[in-house]
Amino acid sequence: MPIVAQTENIFIKTDWRHVLAQSLRSSDELLAALELHPENFPDGLSAAKQFPVLVPRPFMQRMQKGNPRDPLLLQVLPQRVEEEMHPGYTVDPLGEQNTNVATGIIHKYHGRVLLLAASGCAVNCRYCFRRHFPYNENRLARAQWQSALTYIAQDASISEVILSGGDPLMLQDEHLAELIEQISGIEHVQRLRIHSRLPVVIAERLTDQLTEILTATRLRSSLVLHVNHPQELSPLHAERLLKLRQAGVTLLNQTVLLKGVNDTAEVLIELSEQLFNHYLLPYYLHVLDRVQGAQHFDVSSAQAYALYQQMLARLPGYLVPKLVREEAGQPHKTPLHAF
Ligand code: SF4
Numbered sequence: 001m002p003i004v005a006q007t008e009n010i011f012i013k014t015d016w017r018h019v020l021a022q023s024l025r026s027s028d029e030l031l032a033a034l035e036l037h038p039e040n041f042p043d044g045l046s047a048a049k050q051f052p053v054l055v056p057r058p059f060m061q062r063m064q065k066g067n068p069r070d071p072l073l074l075q076v077l078p079q080r081v082e083e084e085m086h087p088g089y090t091v092d093p094l095g096e097q098n099t100n101v102a103t104g105i106i107h108k109y110h111g112r113v114l115l116l117a118a119s120g121c122a123v124n125c126r127y128c129f130r131r132h133f134p135y136n137e138n139r140l141a142r143a144q145w146q147s148a149l150t151y152i153a154q155d156a157s158i159s160e161v162i163l164s165g166g167d168p169l170m171l172q173d174e175h176l177a178e179l180i181e182q183i184s185g186i187e188h189v190q191r192l193r194i195h196s197r198l199p200v201v202i203a204e205r206l207t208d209q210l211t212e213i214l215t216a217t218r219l220r221s222s223l224v225l226h227v228n229h230p231q232e233l234s235p236l237h238a239e240r241l242l243k244l245r246q247a248g249v250t251l252l253n254q255t256v257l258l259k260g261v262n263d264t265a266e267v268l269i270e271l272s273e274q275l276f277n278h279y280l281l282p283y284y285l286h287v288l289d290r291v292q293g294a295q296h297f298d299v300s301s302a303q304a305y306a307l308y309q310q311m312l313a314r315l316p317g318y319l320v321p322k323l324v325r326e327e328a329g330q331p332h333k334t335p336l337h338a339f
Contacts, residue, residue: 016198016205017172020122024055027077033060040068044080051131051293053078054124059201062231071229071261075125082126082293091132093289095328102151103144109332112160112193115148117168117179122198122205127258127297129289130166145179153186160191169198173209177216184217192219195254197226199237206240215247222250224283229262230274241279252283255321257304258297265310272311272319282321287336289326301325305336 013019024030027045030053031037038045055076063070099108106114124131152158161183171179183189192214199205214221223244227233245251253275255262262268272282285308288298299307308323324333 014204016202016207019058019202019204020056022057023122024053024057024060026053029053030055030060030073030077034063034067034070034073035065036068041077041079046078046080046082048078048082051078051124051126051128054121056122056201058203058234059123059232062234069260071267072231074260075127075228075258076123078126079296081296084295085292086295089290089292089295091292093129093291093328094326096130098328102147104148105151106164107151107155111157112162113152113155113158114162114164115152115168115183116165117163117176118166118170120170121165121167122170123201125197127256127288127291127294129291129294131291131293142175142178145182149182149186152183152189156188159188160193161189162193162195164195167196167198168194169196169205169210173207173213176210177213180213180217180219184219190220192217192221193224194222195224195226199240200225200227200232203234203236203240206237206244208243211244211247211249214244214249220250222252224252224254225280226255227253227271227275227280228255228258229267230270233274233278238278245279251280253280253321254284254286255282256286256288256297257299257307258288259299261297263299263303263307265307265314268307268311269314272315272321276319282319284333285321285323286333287323287325301336308336 024033027048053076059072059076063072067073096106096108099106101107104116106116108114152161163179168176180192183192194214214223241251255271257263262271268285275282285304287301287304288294290298304323308320311320323336325336326333
């Protein structure tokens with residue numbers, strides 16, 4: 001193959017969109033790649049019709065072959081227990097449909113709004129509190145950005161716009177740049193925050209162009225990733241995140257506390273240390289939002305607090321995330337101080 005064609009081929013294969021297109025889309029495919037079988041899951045698997053399987057290959061490659069309890073696998077493999085109904089678990093645990101004040105806008109807290117920039121994700125996390133969210137009614141085509149931007153422009157108390165989703169980094173860089181430019185045209189907005197899990201499952205999403213976009217704007221930018229387990233991080237993450245940090249982007253992380261995945265002090269302490277090694281500061285440790293289908297991931301508040309105490313005892317303060325629960329109708333996340 002000529003060198004130019006070879007180079008183009010390598011470029012295409014490492015482009016995040018190409019990596020995303022190659023994702024695994026069924027439990028059978030996932031189990032085969034990990035040399036596992038349905039019999040390894042005596043409690044049964046789910047057909048996952050309402051919330052299908054979606055797992056990028058780089059994330060699958062960080063799982064341990066032959067291990068049905070792998071902490072990354074448990075986050076994405078639909079188990080039969082998801083189909084059970086449990087009291088207190090609902091389709092909208094955070095009451096977001098009441099705060100969905102305009103198409104593509106969720107306005108919960110003073111001074112900041114969530115703009116649902118993209119409806120899809122690069123990975124379907126089984127515990128996701130938005131697994132039942134009506135994205136179809138909130139699909140913000142570029143032509144509809146204007147209504148969301150008008151809402152923000154009309155409320156001078158909004159100083160921060162949080163791009164959320166789905167996953168906002170599902171937008172192509174060009175479209176993201178266009179959206180950020182329009183947000184920066186609203187004088188009272190000072191800060192831009194992006195909440196994303198996409199770069200965790202496909203590190204190639206942290207493109208040089210993304211760094212340029214986040215630093216070219218007058219808005220102060222921060223990127224909040226969603227890493228749940230130290231095994232999710234790789235040298236490529238460190239390489240790409242360093243570029244963002246050197247460019248001046250604030251880098252934070254939020255984690256969901258998940259039974260069977262990260263509910264030991266050892267894992268959480270290792271996670272905080274690895275986040276720092278990858279230029280991310282731990283920001284939030286969330287207890288599970290009680291969404292229907294995710295009850296098997298729940299860790300009690302008392303156990304969460306006991307884990308938090310162990311983190312306090314063994315880590316410097318800046319590596320201990322805030323332990324919080326989100327409660328519908330509250331003006332802020334609720335810190336879990338004592339039980
Ligand atoms: S990436 Fe985030 S929004 Fe998407 S399924 Fe996972 S937790 Fe939910």
